[in-house]
Amino acid sequence: xxxxxxSPAEKVPGGGAPDLFLFDFDGTVADxxxxxxxxxxxxxxxxxxxxxxxxxLDHVRTLGTRDFIRHLGISxxxxxxxxRRGLRLLQERIAEVQPIAGMPEVLEELHGRGxxxxxxxxxxxxxxxxxxxxxxxxYFHFVRTSSKLFGKSREMRRILKAEGLxxxxxxxxxxxxxxxxAAKEAGVRMAAVDWGYNAPQVLSSLAxxxxxxxxxxxxxxxxxxA
Numbered sequence: 088x089x090x091x092x093x094s095p096a097e098k099v100p101g102g103g104a105p106d107l108f109l110f111d112f113d114g115t116v117a118d119x120x121x122x123x124x125x126x127x128x129x130x131x132x133x134x135x136x137x138x139x140x141x142x143x144l145d146h147v148r149t150l151g152t153r154d155f156i157r158h159l160g161i162s163x164x165x166x167x168x169x170x171r172r173g174l175r176l177l178q179e180r181i182a183e184v185q186p187i188a189g190m191p192e193v194l195e196e197l198h199g200r201g202x203x204x205x206x207x208x209x210x211x212x213x214x215x216x217x218x219x220x221x222x223x224x225x226y227f228h229f230v231r232t233s234s235k236l237f238g239k240s241r242e243m244r245r246i247l248k249a250e251g252l253x254x255x256x257x258x259x260x261x262x263x264x265x266x267x268x269a270a271k272e273a274g275v276r277m278a279a280v281d282w283g284y285n286a287p288q289v290l291s292s293l294a295x296x297x298x299x300x301x302x303x304x305x306x307x308x309x310x311x312x313a
Contacts, residue, residue, distance in 0.1 A: 114283025
């Protein structure tokens with residue numbers, strides 16, 4: 088996967104480097120875009136919603152999550168069932184999923200610097216742990232999941248309580264508009280990445296604290312001092 092040139096180092100608002108780097112999984116740590124596209128079209132046939140032609144991929148990356156669901160013609164009440172089925176199909180193919188280029192090295196460096204690292208995802212714990220084991224990424228202190236597509240802000244608050252950290256000492260790293268929305272609701276700082284499911288222009292419109300073009304930029308956040 089090719090990335091634009093990294094932007095200059097950014098200072099972390101609120102004071103110093105984060106104590107906890109909290110990562111989304113799909114599209115952020117794991118390159119699931121191609122496999123997820125195939126699964127989505129299988130589900131479209133099974134659940135009779137609109138399939139997604141490859142030529143529309145660039146367009147749908149500019150849509151927020153709710154607009155994307157509407158674009159496919161999926162009723163909100165059907166989302167949980169479709170999501171559960173999609174996770175089961177992904178479980179069958181998790182061995183095919185590769186890390187985002189450059190991410191393993193960044194995780195190793197952050198871990199070596201003494202930062203705590205966690206995952207908060209709408210994917211299943213089974214899928215995430217299988218991926219971590221397969222690619223030998225023993226850097227995560229915990230994996231937390233949100234069963235609801237828009238339930239990450241609640242889980243973030245639970246993580247803050249469990250870790251004994253104020254929101255400003257945590258950085259959430261994610262690739263979707265709903266990740267930015269959840270971080271803002273929880274008061275957590277946000278680094279949006281442009282290599283995942285949503286395009287940089289739509290991510291930028293929601294004003295995350297950082298907009299990153301390559302995993303290595305996380306190391307600059309990890310050493311910045313306000």
